[in-house]
Amino acid sequence: MNPIPETFGSMVFNDSVMRQRLPKDVFQQVQLSMTEGKRLDSAAATVVANAMKDWAIEKGATHYSHWFQPMTGITAEKHESFLSPVGGGRVIMEFSGKELIQGEPDASSFPSGGLRATFEARGYTAWDPTSYAFIKDGILCIPTAFCSYGGEALDKKTPLLRSMEAINRQGLRIVRLFGNNRVTSIKTTVGPEQEYFLIDREVYEKRKDLIYTGRTLFGAKPPKGQELDDHYFGAIKPRVAAFMKELNEELWKLGVMAKTEHNEVAPGQHELAPIFTTTNIAADHNQLTMELMRKIAKKHDMVCLLHEKPFAGLNGSGKHNNWSICTNEGVNLLEPGETPYENAQFLLFLCAVIQAVDDYQDMLRISVASAANDHRLGANEAPPAVVSMFLGAELESILNAIENEAPYGNVKKEQIKVGVHVLPKFPRDTTDRNRTSPFAFTGNKFEFRMPGSSASISGVNVVLNTAVAESLRQYADILEQAENFEACLHDLIRDVIRSHKRIVFNGNGYDEAWIKEAESRGLLNLRSTPDCVPYYLAQKNIDLFVRHRVYSETEIRARYQIKLDSYCKVLHMEAQTLLEMTRKEILPSVSAYVRDLTDSVLTRREYSTRSACRFETELEEKLGGLVDAAYVKVLALEDALRNLPKDDSLRLAVFYRDEVLSRMEELRHDLDEMERLTAAEYWPLPTYGDLLFSVN
Ligand code: ADP
Ligand code: MG
Numbered sequence: 001m002n003p004i005p006e007t008f009g010s011m012v013f014n015d016s017v018m019r020q021r022l023p024k025d026v027f028q029q030v031q032l033s034m035t036e037g038k039r040l041d042s043a044a045a046t047v048v049a050n051a052m053k054d055w056a057i058e059k060g061a062t063h064y065s066h067w068f069q070p071m072t073g074i075t076a077e078k079h080e081s082f083l084s085p086v087g088g089g090r091v092i093m094e095f096s097g098k099e100l101i102q103g104e105p106d107a108s109s110f111p112s113g114g115l116r117a118t119f120e121a122r123g124y125t126a127w128d129p130t131s132y133a134f135i136k137d138g139i140l141c142i143p144t145a146f147c148s149y150g151g152e153a154l155d156k157k158t159p160l161l162r163s164m165e166a167i168n169r170q171g172l173r174i175v176r177l178f179g180n181n182r183v184t185s186i187k188t189t190v191g192p193e194q195e196y197f198l199i200d201r202e203v204y205e206k207r208k209d210l211i212y213t214g215r216t217l218f219g220a221k222p223p224k225g226q227e228l229d230d231h232y233f234g235a236i237k238p239r240v241a242a243f244m245k246e247l248n249e250e251l252w253k254l255g256v257m258a259k260t261e262h263n264e265v266a267p268g269q270h271e272l273a274p275i276f277t278t279t280n281i282a283a284d285h286n287q288l289t290m291e292l293m294r295k296i297a298k299k300h301d302m303v304c305l306l307h308e309k310p311f312a313g314l315n316g317s318g319k320h321n322n323w324s325i326c327t328n329e330g331v332n333l334l335e336p337g338e339t340p341y342e343n344a345q346f347l348l349f350l351c352a353v354i355q356a357v358d359d360y361q362d363m364l365r366i367s368v369a370s371a372a373n374d375h376r377l378g379a380n381e382a383p384p385a386v387v388s389m390f391l392g393a394e395l396e397s398i399l400n401a402i403e404n405e406a407p408y409g410n411v412k413k414e415q416i417k418v419g420v421h422v423l424p425k426f427p428r429d430t431t432d433r434n435r436t437s438p439f440a441f442t443g444n445k446f447e448f449r450m451p452g453s454s455a456s457i458s459g460v461n462v463v464l465n466t467a468v469a470e471s472l473r474q475y476a477d478i479l480e481q482a483e484n485f486e487a488c489l490h491d492l493i494r495d496v497i498r499s500h501k502r503i504v505f506n507g508n509g510y511d512e513a514w515i516k517e518a519e520s521r522g523l524l525n526l527r528s529t530p531d532c533v534p535y536y537l538a539q540k541n542i543d544l545f546v547r548h549r550v551y552s553e554t555e556i557r558a559r560y561q562i563k564l565d566s567y568c569k570v571l572h573m574e575a576q577t578l579l580e581m582t583r584k585e586i587l588p589s590v591s592a593y594v595r596d597l598t599d600s601v602l603t604r605r606e607y608s609t610r611s612a613c614r615f616e617t618e619l620e621e622k623l624g625g626l627v628d629a630a631y632v633k634v635l636a637l638e639d640a641l642r643n644l645p646k647d648d649s650l651r652l653a654v655f656y657r658d659e660v661l662s663r664m665e666e667l668r669h670d671l672d673e674m675e676r677l678t679a680a681e682y683w684p685l686p687t688y689g690d691l692l693f694s695v696n
Contacts (some may be wrong), residue, residue, distance in 0.1 A: 013052055013057065013133040021051040033129045035185060035328070037165070040129065045097030052133055052537035053082060053095035056140035064095055066103035067141040068305040069156040070110040071562050073456045075287050076146075078105045079139055091147075101127050111565065113558025115152050116305060122149050128157060131284050149412040152555055156458035159550050160280050163465035164188065166548035170472035171325060171333070176532070177479050178345045183327040183356060189445075190463055191276030192286050195453050196293055197268045197305040197316035198240060203686040204303040208585075209577050210691075213570070214307035214454070215372070217578045218668040220432035220675040221313050222505050222689035226266045235265045239695055240270065243300045247272070250292050256285045263421055264686040265381075266314040267692040269435040276322060276445075277278040279465070282457045286319075290454070302695060308452035309375035311688060316376035317453030321460055324445035325349060335444040344489060348475060351496040353446060357439055359502035360544065361387040361524055362535035363405055363467065364439075364450070367459040369529040369563065371570040373452035378527060383438035383449045386518045386525045390437035396506060402490075403497040436509035466550045471496075473548075529567045536560040564649040571656040578664050582634055582671065585684045587627055590674050593682040594624045623677055630670040 018027055032038040040048070056064070065077040084094040103125040110123070122596030134141045146155035148388040153159050164187060171186035174257075204210050209217040219259060235246065243263050251258040257275040263269050274285060290306055297304035309316035325333040333349045336342075357364065364387050368377070369448035378385040391399070418475045434440055440447045451460050475492060482488035521524055526532035535541065537560055545551035551559070597620040601613045640659045645651045676685060686694075 004252060007249070008252045011135040012255040013055060014255060017055060018051070020057060022047065022296050030129060042097050042101075043609060045101050046131050047097075049097045049100040051097045052100065052140060053093065053537075054251045056101055056135055057082070057093055057570065059135050060136050061138050061140045063138065063143065064099070064140040066105065066144040067126075068105075068125050068144045068146040069283075069287065069456060069458065070146060070154060071113070071156065071559070072111060072455070073156070076105075076110070077139070077141065077293065078103075088274060089312065094138065095140075096504065105146075110146075110154065111198070111562045112148065112154055114563075115148050115154060115554065115558045118239070123147065123154055124149070126446050128161065128280070130161070130278075130283050132255065136254065136288075139275050139390060146443055152552065152558070157280065157283070158457045159462045159555070160283060160458045160465075161696075162279055162550045163462045163469070163548070164200055164278075166469040166550055167325070167465045167472070170283075170469040170476060173476035173479045173480070174348065174472050175327065175333075175345070177476065177485070180327075183331075185328045186333070187326055187328070188279045188461065189276045189324050189326050190279045190282040190457065190461060191274060191322040191445075192282060192316075192457050193271055193273040193320040193322070194286065194289055194293075194452075195264055195269060195271045195319065196311055197266070197317065198243065198270060198297055198302045198695055199305065201298070201301045201303050203690050203694045206686050207691070208454055208573075208581055210303075210310070211306070212577045213574045214305060215310045215375075215574075216312070216688070216691070217574060217581070217664065218675070219688040219691075220309065220672040220673040222687065222692060224267075224689070225692075229265065231263050231267050232265045233268070236261075236263060236270075237304070239300060239302065242269075243296055243302065244272075246299070247292055247296050250296065251285075251289060254292075255674050256288055258289070264315070264317075266311070268638060268695060271313065271365035277658065279461050281322075283456065283461065286457050292334075306454040308370070308372040308454060309379075311692065312375075314692075315381045317381070318376065318382055318449060319453050319455065319457065321448040321457055321464075322442070322445050323448060323461065323464055332607075334441075334446070346495075347493050348489065350395075351442075351493055352468050352471035352475065353501075354494050354503060355471040355500045356464070357387060357389055358468040358500040359470070360463060360541070361503065362526065362532060362538065363463045363541055363544075364460070365524065365526045365532045366563070367463045367528075368450040368452060368455070368534055369532050370452060370455060371529060371567045371574075372454060373450075374528050376452060377450060383436065384509050384525075385527050386515060386516060386523055387450070387503070388509065388518065388523065389446075389503050390434040390440040390506055391504055392434075392441060395441065397502070399497050399504075402494055404493070434506065434509070437505070438509065450663065459545060462550060466548050469548055475624075493556055528657055529563065530657050533560060533567075534650060536563070561649060563631065564653045567653050568649070568656050571660050572641075575660050575664055579634060579637060579668065581685075582667065586671055586674065587630065587634075589684045590623055590678055591627050593678055594620055594627065596682075597623075619677060625675060626670050626674050626677075630667060630674070633663065633667040633670060637667060 001123065018030060022030065026044045029040055030048060033040050042280045061081040063081045065079045067075060067077050071077050082095050083091045087094050102121055105125060124147050125158045126147065128145055131143035145158040145161065147158060148154050165544040167188060168186045172183065175183050207216065209215065248258045258272055259275045261275045262271055268410065272289065275281065277285065293304040334346065336346045365385065374381040398408060438448065448460060451457060468520065478492055479485065479488060486610045499555060502523065515525060536556060542553050542556055545556055546553060597616045601616045601620065604611055605611055640663055645655050677686065
């Protein structure tokens with residue numbers, strides 16, 4: 001017996017468990033609510049709840065929890081035991097349909113961006129039947145959406161589900177136009193590649209910056225970093241291998257299809273990629289993956305760093321969002337087809353993505369913006385902050401031929417007519433998979449490389465789904481009225497290529513020259529979070545989300561507020577941490593070293609006049625000077641924190657970026673120089689070398 005297929009999904013209340021444990025009619029109702037969003041009636045909900053409870057108790061669970069994804073970007077749960085008193089000091093285990101369908105956590109402390117005044121602080125959680133319930137740590141977890149009393153989304157799941165509906169609605173209109181009446185639903189699929197660092201727990205615990213902020217706020221460059229690229233795909237160390245093994249096993253039990261694992265570029269950096277699945281499930285699974293990574297690392301006396309940029313000067317961590325569109329029959333709509341019609345349909349969906357990325361580059365940039373990811377984007381190892389798309393030479397020349405009504409390849413001297421000609425075959429993955437592009441077509445899916453490693457993937461996929469739904473809506477509006485479908489389709493595709501080709505760039509995205517060219521093409525270069533967040537409120541973006549019923553205007557404004565608040569909070573904590581470490585750990589240690597150097601010079605001079613004590617005197621002078629200079633920078637940073645603008649969140653965020661972050665960086669410069677010069681026994685903290693090479 002192979003134990004993996006045996007245990008895969010063993011902690012998931014999935015279709016096969018439901019088929020076994022539910023009466024046929026109830027099972028069918030659940031299926032309908034999963035595929036078509038039909039509401040389960042309360043009698044059926046009671047049956048499902050009971051079956052879930054019995055199954056969970058057999059697996060050792062004692063509690064249930066509505067598992068939800070507030071706007072903190074991580075998950076939340078509040079446990080309720082199944083216990084219910086029946087008199088005489090006895091209890092039974094109970095779980096009602098009502099408890100399954102709806103919960104009411106007292107959730108007033110989650111960020112709501114002003115959506116919820118505290119006097120009506122109640123939030124509701126509502127069962128999402130499209131994502132299976134599962135058992136984690138003896139708790140039956142029910143995936144739920146989280147809304148306010150007035151029905152506004154307070155979480156990351158609700159808008160994602162709404163965006164799935166939007167692309168389903170518009171996508172169906174398109175496939176119908178191509179004569180497909182069998183398809184009943186269209187979904188997007190995602191496979192997120194998750195990067196992370198592992199470091200030893202003992203050294204981690206000595207760094208308050210890692211503990212409080214998840215990243216190092218200073219640290220001199222170690223003699224060895226990632227120069228040799230010897231870590232990338234290198235042999236996996238035994239401790240890391242043991243961690244990966246346990247992680248895989250736990251993920252498989254939860255039905256997460258963890259598939260590839262390897263060492264990444266920086267020392268201590270690794271990656272895990274699952275097999276792709278429906279987007280909203282992929283989002284749930286990615287949350288579970290991040291949670292388990294953290295937990296299992298601890299069991300192995302390590303700490304998993306999910307921060308986008310834990311170490312300056314080394315690669316940061318991202319989360320490549322591989323995304324495609326798929327019918328319920330399993331046809332990938334971004335896969336080139338065999339017949340002229342399939343080809344034409346492929347080209348139209350491709351155009352929908354090109355137009356979406358061009359029209360909503362600002363929203364895509366916002367969807368990945370955070371204080372942490374700002375350190376990564378545009379830093380020459382991650383995609384630039386400019387959004388552009390890579391299609392590959394082959395596909396681009398096909399699009400050129402269509403755009404210019406010119407002949408192409410084996411379509412003999414004739415111009416390509418979309419919907420009439422078979423497209424020339426273009427091989428997949430032949431091109432040098434451009435690694436510098438933020439948004440790359442990789443044969444039958446797009447890979448969006450800007451998302452940061454710690455973020456929920458919901459935000460980016462809400463934007464992708466909705467923006468593509470909007471392109472599709474516009475195309476369906478035109479094509480449904482067409483007198484000659486083929487001619488209309490041809491012209492439409494040609495026009496979309498003409499209007500949106502500026503977003504396509506196949507060259508090196510890290511090149512300075514590209515940034516200049518991008519600006520001349522009119523593409524946005526939004527370098528930091530405060531630069532891009534105002535675009536949230538652009539009328540075209542509000543119109544997009546309102547039209548497709550993904551966000552109301554109030555919900556958008558709340559998210560704008562939360563983005564700014566969390567940016568400011570992160571920078572505030574970082575500044576406070578840096579000040580505390582400088583004042584309490586670094587300056588006292590270095591100053592003690594300076595004093596001892598001076599003492600040693602004085603002592604030696606008393607006994608010997610021959611020694612120039614050059615090492616000690618020069619060092620003492622240099623370090624003494626650095627301590628003074630750093631202290632001035634401490635005062636300047638403290639001063640900035642005392643003068644925060646109070647009136648407006650955007651102004652505050654800009655101030656944090658220009659006045660606080662920049663002063664932190666100046667101070668860091670001196671601290672790193674001190675670290676380089678201070679004797680190891682005096683330096684109070686683990687160095688980059690200690691942290692990066694701590695796991696053997
Ligand atoms: P890379 O070469 O970029 O490291 P991998 O092949 O390791 O990429 O990972 C690619 C990811 O893309 C995997 O998670 C895979 O499941 C996912 N993927 C493949 N096909 C699709 C698709 N049609 N839709 C969404 N994701 C997909
Ligand atoms: Mg990748």
